[in-house]
Amino acid sequence: FAPNLKIIKMSGIRTFTMLKPDAVEKGHVGAILEQIASAGFRIVAMKLTQMTQTDAETFYAVHKERPFFGELVEYMTRGPIVAAILEKENAVEDFRTLIGATNPEDAAEGTIRKLYAASIGENAVHGSDSDENAQIEGAFHFAGREMF
Ligand code: IDP
Secondary structure: OHHHHHHHOOOEEEEEEEEEEHHHHHOHHHHHHHHHOOOOOEEEEEEOOOOOOOHHHHHHHHHOOOOOOHHHHHHHHHEEEEEEEEEEEOOHHHHHHHHHOOOOOOOOOOOHHHHHHOOOOOOOOOOOOOOOHHHHHHHHHOHHHOOO
């Protein structure tokens, strides 16, 4: 049935990313954006911004019982980040492949985390882990008029 097919095709074309404070501090923004563009992602929305304590606690609420939560909030609020919405077929999965494993020691050669991340905590980049979270996280950072 045609309308349903369209809905199926529409799913999975967007993801949300943050180039985290360590990536910005070390001057890796240009190189990382180049790698993202070369992998075929189109920028839908993008800005340099800084998360407040409340922002970070809300964004990472799923991790609030984890032992590293305080450290994670401190890290994510300590300086500016680049937030962006990216578009490509199969965006969420392909972007997770491009960034590599959470711990850079486990990340595949050539992935963004292998190239630029220092540790499991300071791992340079965020990528949404589902279509639903991509939508929630994109809307957390951007108003509709900022998406193109
Ligand atoms: P992901 O970012 O690869 O999806 P998650 O398990 O969702 O990984 O964790 C969210 C973020 O929390 C990670 O990207 C990393 O910055 C931080 N984090 C995860 N595990 C640890 C840890 O064991 N120690 C310190 N920070 C961690």
